[in-house]
Amino acid sequence: MLPLVLERLWQPRLPRAYRPGATLVRLAQDLNGLEVVGAEEGCPAYRLPAADWFFRVEERVESQFLLHTVSCCFVLALPGTAPSRPSRLQLQHRGNWQRSGFACLCREGDGAALAGLMALLQQDRDLHTALMPLDFKRCELIADEQGWRLEVEHFAASEVVGSFPPFRRYIRLLSTQKLALLAVMAAVRRVVASAG
Amino acid sequence: MSIEKKLTRHLQQGVVGFPVALASSVGVVMASPVILTVTSGFGMAGSTFALAMLIAFIMMQAQATTFAEAASMMPTSGAVYDYISCGLGRFWAITGTISAYLLVHVFAGTAETILSGIMALVNFEHLNTMLEHSGTSWMVGVGLVVLFGILNALGVTIFGKAEIVLTFVMWATLTVFGIIGLIKAPAVSLQGWFGSPLDLSDASGVLSLIGMAMFMFVGFELVTPLAPELKNAGRNIPRAAKLGLTGVAVTMAIYGAAMVHQVANVAMDPKNPTGPHLLDTPMAIPAFADQVMGPFGKIWLGIGLLFAGAATINTLIAALPRILYGMAVDGALPKAFTYLHPRFKTPLVGILVAVVIPCVHAWFIQGDLDRIMPLVLAAVCAWGVAYLLVNLAIVRLRFTRPDFPRAYRSPWFPLPQIISSVGILIAIWYITPPGMHPRDIYLPFGIMLGLTALYALVWTVFVQKVNPFRAVAIEDILAEEFGKVGGHASLIDEELKRVASGA
Numbered sequence: 001m002l003p004l005v006l007e008r009l010w011q012p013r014l015p016r017a018y019r020p021g022a023t024l025v026r027l028a029q030d031l032n033g034l035e036v037v038g039a040e041e042g043c044p045a046y047r048l049p050a051a052d053w054f055f056r057v058e059e060r061v062e063s064q065f066l067l068h069t070v071s072c073c074f075v076l077a078l079p080g081t082a083p084s085r086p087s088r089l090q091l092q093h094r095g096n097w098q099r100s101g102f103a104c105l106c107r108e109g110d111g112a113a114l115a116g117l118m119a120l121l122q123q124d125r126d127l128h129t130a131l132m133p134l135d136f137k138r139c140e141l142i143a144d145e146q147g148w149r150l151e152v153e154h155f156a157a158s159e160v161v162g163s164f165p166p167f168r169r170y171i172r173l174l175s176t177q178k179l180a181l182l183a184v185m186a187a188v189r190r191v192v193a194s195a196g
Numbered sequence: 197m198s199i200e201k202k203l204t205r206h207l208q209q210g211v212v213g214f215p216v217a218l219a220s221s222v223g224v225v226m227a228s229p230v231i232l233t234v235t236s237g238f239g240m241a242g243s244t245f246a247l248a249m250l251i252a253f254i255m256m257q258a259q260a261t262t263f264a265e266a267a268s269m270m271p272t273s274g275a276v277y278d279y280i281s282c283g284l285g286r287f288w289a290i291t292g293t294i295s296a297y298l299l300v301h302v303f304a305g306t307a308e309t310i311l312s313g314i315m316a317l318v319n320f321e322h323l324n325t326m327l328e329h330s331g332t333s334w335m336v337g338v339g340l341v342v343l344f345g346i347l348n349a350l351g352v353t354i355f356g357k358a359e360i361v362l363t364f365v366m367w368a369t370l371t372v373f374g375i376i377g378l379i380k381a382p383a384v385s386l387q388g389w390f391g392s393p394l395d396l397s398d399a400s401g402v403l404s405l406i407g408m409a410m411f412m413f414v415g416f417e418l419v420t421p422l423a424p425e426l427k428n429a430g431r432n433i434p435r436a437a438k439l440g441l442t443g444v445a446v447t448m449a450i451y452g453a454a455m456v457h458q459v460a461n462v463a464m465d466p467k468n469p470t471g472p473h474l475l476d477t478p479m480a481i482p483a484f485a486d487q488v489m490g491p492f493g494k495i496w497l498g499i500g501l502l503f504a505g506a507a508t509i510n511t512l513i514a515a516l517p518r519i520l521y522g523m524a525v526d527g528a529l530p531k532a533f534t535y536l537h538p539r540f541k542t543p544l545v546g547i548l549v550a551v552v553i554p555c556v557h558a559w560f561i562q563g564d565l566d567r568i569m570p571l572v573l574a575a576v577c578a579w580g581v582a583y584l585l586v587n588l589a590i591v592r593l594r595f596t597r598p599d600f601p602r603a604y605r606s607p608w609f610p611l612p613q614i615i616s617s618v619g620i621l622i623a624i625w626y627i628t629p630p631g632m633h634p635r636d637i638y639l640p641f642g643i644m645l646g647l648t649a650l651y652a653l654v655w656t657v658f659v660q661k662v663n664p665f666r667a668v669a670i671e672d673i674l675a676e677e678f679g680k681v682g683g684h685a686s687l688i689d690e691e692l693k694r695v696a697s698g699a
Contacts, residue, residue: 096538
């Protein structure tokens, strides 16, 4: 009985003040200039006008005490064959106080088989330039049965919602950040395609 | 679809029910300064404080009808800001909201920082004696702030669910301790049910106690920002506000009565019988816990208070830096606030400010408990001004927008608004309790109000470039709330084209 009650208490639940889709509506204004190419399960997809690739945006909710944050996760399906084992490569900034480049770390999967792709990613100058101004909380390349995809969760393009005192603050995605984000997607897409 | 139909639909839809609304309106019961106010209020004046509590309760019930009408017209997450904007204009909205909520946060945050440390420690005798001798027990709260500052800088947010459970446990704890305290045989020879008997010989004394009692109820309106998420908000908000106020009053009355039944209000210094008494200090809490449940009670209450304080502090440190980051991104604050740690992606400058404000403030007043009370009462004044502005806004809207649909109408208009406004004015006028200088309360209150008014004027005139005193149309506020999706331009700018061609 007690484990069941504890399990119910501990199971993930959406915060009470969470408004599904509200942050995506605010983000839509920041992504002004991109074409909307439909929405799947409430997650809109965008593309550059006339481009042959698009990315989806999903809301990610993180509960804290008396407040929650809603961040937007940009998901881009990548070309190329996915490895046989589920894999996860993480891109993260280097440096203690100032950014001094970025590192590509293998968090899951066969490191030796992924070494080539990791080296290509790390050596790509366009990717380096685009990643530097971005304040991403998480930037990962994930491979599963559906293939490779890039997931970027940005610090901006998120909402902080407090209940005591009550406030709702959207942190907007700047135009320069939007451009950098698109450049990252384009660069990663090119690198993964070239790696086969 | 007309705005009226959209409003009706918006009020009826929602994802959360009445229990959540009720929990929001009674959430403030957890704050350490409120528990201390009740303890010292009953210790100081017994039945007279109980009467002051009753008057404050009736006044707040009248105020609740105003908030309920406002929320039924404008079910927005902006709540108070939107109500005042639509009734009186942006100047009053900015002044009222910032002074009542943001700056109060600075004062109440400091009070919470100091009190959380003190109230948690008083239950652990050896540690408390050691720190009390060196006069540094308030530094435990500062230590908590620094600890949560470091944890947040590292991007750790591990306290969420555990804290919610602990907070509810803490609320239940107060009720359980109160009921047991009343059932048990009294340990004190009582002159009245609530301690010292009713004394109405000094009217100003009663009125000053109303100011203190008000503090136990301010914050019930925190249910109104829930309106967009609440099922049948037009009915549930007034119910939650009224029942929440009743719940707080009943719990606190039980706790206060139990406290005076079980703890003798003896002078702290036997050589100075006119000096501070036990119930004026946080030391009354371990004495009460020990009397009700023995040593186990002291540990239970001590851990509960420690975690409740930690929870509040963690929330402050987690939220404020992100808000500052967002404001800096919008250009409203220096660019330094947009700096994020390269690896953890945490807004370090914002976290530093969120940590420094309560710590420096606590150090400045040296954790002096006597100096917290004026700050808390100054905060009540600022909160009272916001309530007055909401009353004025809603009265004005009755005359200027009689056509606008109201899912809930404040009954006997304008009687509740007059009762609550007169009550608030009296409470502000008589807010200085015996033994305290009015200047200590009105000075921080005046500074708070003056600075925010100046900011509101500069912001509306020079930044927003609007008439600060022109009321905002309700339709505009609602249209924003219902979610206007920005149209996508058909052409992309040159930079975007360059990125596309580069890809």
